[in-house]
Amino acid sequence: MAGIKDVAAHAGVSVATVSRVLNDSPRVSEETREKVVAAMRALRYTPNGVARSLRTEATRTLGLIIGDILNPFFAAMARAVEDEARAAGYTVVIGNADERPEQQDHYVRTLLEQRVDGLLICPTAETTPLVEDCVRAGSPLVFLDRTLPGLDVPAVRADGTAAIHDLVRHIHRLGHRRVAFISGPELLSTGRERTRAFLDAMRERGLDIRDEYLEAGDFQAASGRAIAARFLDLPEPPEVIFAGDNLMALGALDEIRARGLRIPGDVALASFDDVAWFVHLDPPITAITQPAEELGRRAVQVLLSRVERRPVESVVLPARLVIRRSCGETETR
Amino acid sequence: MAGIKDVAAHAGVSVATVSRVLNDSPRVSEETREKVVAAMRALRYTPNGVARSLRTEATRTLGLIIGDILNPFFAAMARAVEDEARAAGYTVVIGNADERPEQQDHYVRTLLEQRVDGLLICPTAETTPLVEDCVRAGSPLVFLDRTLPGLDVPAVRADGTAAIHDLVRHIHRLGHRRVAFISGPELLSTGRERTRAFLDAMRERGLDIRDEYLEAGDFQAASGRAIAARFLDLPEPPEVIFAGDNLMALGALDEIRARGLRIPGDVALASFDDVAWFVHLDPPITAITQPAEELGRRAVQVLLSRVERRPVESVVLPARLVIRRSCGETETR
DNA sequence: GTCGATCATGTAATCGTTTCCATATAGTCC
DNA sequence: GGACTATATGGAAACGATTACATGATCGAC
Numbered sequence: 199m200a201g202i203k204d205v206a207a208h209a210g211v212s213v214a215t216v217s218r219v220l221n222d223s224p225r226v227s228e229e230t231r232e233k234v235v236a237a238m239r240a241l242r243y244t245p246n247g248v249a250r251s252l253r254t255e256a257t258r259t260l261g262l263i264i265g266d267i268l269n270p271f272f273a274a275m276a277r278a279v280e281d282e283a284r285a286a287g288y289t290v291v292i293g294n295a296d297e298r299p300e301q302q303d304h305y306v307r308t309l310l311e312q313r314v315d316g317l318l319i320c321p322t323a324e325t326t327p328l329v330e331d332c333v334r335a336g337s338p339l340v341f342l343d344r345t346l347p348g349l350d351v352p353a354v355r356a357d358g359t360a361a362i363h364d365l366v367r368h369i370h371r372l373g374h375r376r377v378a379f380i381s382g383p384e385l386l387s388t389g390r391e392r393t394r395a396f397l398d399a400m401r402e403r404g405l406d407i408r409d410e411y412l413e414a415g416d417f418q419a420a421s422g423r424a425i426a427a428r429f430l431d432l433p434e435p436p437e438v439i440f441a442g443d444n445l446m447a448l449g450a451l452d453e454i455r456a457r458g459l460r461i462p463g464d465v466a467l468a469s470f471d472d473v474a475w476f477v478h479l480d481p482p483i484t485a486i487t488q489p490a491e492e493l494g495r496r497a498v499q500v501l502l503s504r505v506e507r508r509p510v511e512s513v514v515l516p517a518r519l520v521i522r523r524s525c526g527e528t529e530t531r
Numbered sequence: 532m533a534g535i536k537d538v539a540a541h542a543g544v545s546v547a548t549v550s551r552v553l554n555d556s557p558r559v560s561e562e563t564r565e566k567v568v569a570a571m572r573a574l575r576y577t578p579n580g581v582a583r584s585l586r587t588e589a590t591r592t593l594g595l596i597i598g599d600i601l602n603p604f605f606a607a608m609a610r611a612v613e614d615e616a617r618a619a620g621y622t623v624v625i626g627n628a629d630e631r632p633e634q635q636d637h638y639v640r641t642l643l644e645q646r647v648d649g650l651l652i653c654p655t656a657e658t659t660p661l662v663e664d665c666v667r668a669g670s671p672l673v674f675l676d677r678t679l680p681g682l683d684v685p686a687v688r689a690d691g692t693a694a695i696h697d698l699v700r701h702i703h704r705l706g707h708r709r710v711a712f713i714s715g716p717e718l719l720s721t722g723r724e725r726t727r728a729f730l731d732a733m734r735e736r737g738l739d740i741r742d743e744y745l746e747a748g749d750f751q752a753a754s755g756r757a758i759a760a761r762f763l764d765l766p767e768p769p770e771v772i773f774a775g776d777n778l779m780a781l782g783a784l785d786e787i788r789a790r791g792l793r794i795p796g797d798v799a800l801a802s803f804d805d806v807a808w809f810v811h812l813d814p815p816i817t818a819i820t821q822p823a824e825e826l827g828r829r830a831v832q833v834l835l836s837r838v839e840r841r842p843v844e845s846v847v848l849p850a851r852l853v854i855r856r857s858c859g860e861t862e863t864r
Numbered sequence: 865g866t867c868g869a870t871c872a873t874g875t876a877a878t879c880g881t882t883t884c885c886a887t888a889t890a891g892t893c894c
Numbered sequence: 895g896g897a898c899t900a901t902a903t904g905g906a907a908a909c910g911a912t913t914a915c916a917t918g919a920t921c922g923a924c
Contacts, residue, residue: 213874276600475781545903
């Protein structure tokens, strides 16, 4: 493959000059520039980004380590990250951590070796020593969606507290009293936050929370289904099931359907995390929507601020309740 | 950041030796290896992949240029590509072409500059000169899901012909005669193939295809909805609407629901492309499922064969009909 | 006509690895 | 004990760009 030397020879100039036209330096005459451009075209020259990166210590590449690209919420964030990065002239390398700390570490290591300019991580449950090292070493790191306690890393995430309060009020006004929550893992900041908000909101409305109405899943569909089944098997089953993410809501939905129960007549359903097809369900599912795209975009902006050593602040965006029909139709009060 | 030189100095050996332990060369004594490993640990040495790539002319990186990561079919392929690549020791750079040839070109150019070892492309409609250049230059290229006519590039894709014949038979046996097809763009190989298979299958069963029952969308939800609306406005609307991909099926579903029509009583619905939530709909949607994960995995295998200069062949996997309830319950014949 | 400024261009060092070749040491064989 | 081989290590040249510094030309001002 042709290199800068070949172009220089072909155009009858030095490599320095070729490099200058490559980088749009003003220090080169129009005439020479044209000669060089012609030579590049003739030789089908493609600049070697690897060599350039070695010299300039910048790869114009961002790493994104994500739980699972199949989860529509993550997919939407990934998409936005990609768009925003491209707009800023960066490409992004995606790593699926699959919620496994060791796989997350694999990607942190690999991407660091590839010398990405910055790293966006949706951290899995545990803080790993490797991540701590990164923080200490000052690698440009930004957490996305979730945070890790005790680490001084800027984070871009949504806060569902207000939306959960709204949801509980909505449910309450609909006349429901017994509401069960399929929570997320206690180890994830998002899981903790949602459980706490739910409990607070219930207490605030004077609704008691029975122990058997609160169980933690793992943010995957199967756990949602199993927990919903246990709720429904209770001597006094809940009137409402609120799932802590879209996949567990899906699992709960399956269980409800499998039992031939009607929503919201027999049991109401609500979900944290909205996904496009909730609105196509019958009835459409009431859900809390997170601004996935904006999270992705903002995360890139924050990360690029860090990369360029500008001051950086964490970002918290509100989630929002979207009332549809799966909890009931008319609010009474 | 510490480099190989620092490690060498710290361990009291030469850079060559450090490099050898880095690459697991057998030509280094156990004693020295330990000294070097200790030095690496002490200095928190992270190998510089950029420098290594420059020297070895290999980046252990694959590029994946895809229509839209938000489309669950593409997301599933991307996920599989990533898994398979990781298993082989590669990372994946993803580019969203968004069905725009110029954006596809942007990524081809960028990834080529970054010297990815191979490129997986889901080509957009038109063949661009840049892609032709790549083929001519012999860059390791594999097409995924779609092909481009007249280019000698291995492709990994699904063939829906048999499944479409099965679907038409299913519909026919259910007693339906008037079936309309929302086809994909004529410019995409998948669009063409599905239309042709549908027409063939209909003819084979002696069903006539009225012109007004065949209209091409762009594989996006909005076009599916608009075309479904036109079908339903016809003096004699179809008994069945078959959508050429999952997003257009979604659009059609919206239109049907908006009109308060019942599925399959008022109009039946079927979709090319299955997505997880079709089964949660009421009624569950009859669909043709493509082996997205296997396509992704096989594509990586084929691409790596090319990269390693082993012989390469295109792969065609069958799509499969999944009968659910959206076309009717009991087949008569 | 000389001086200095400005501009276009060239020379060569550099980035952090890998790897070819050379070299030193030890071990084996006759 | 000398010749040879095997083994462990080091020196230095790549890889393909960027860039600090040097150089020669042109030009205006005095």
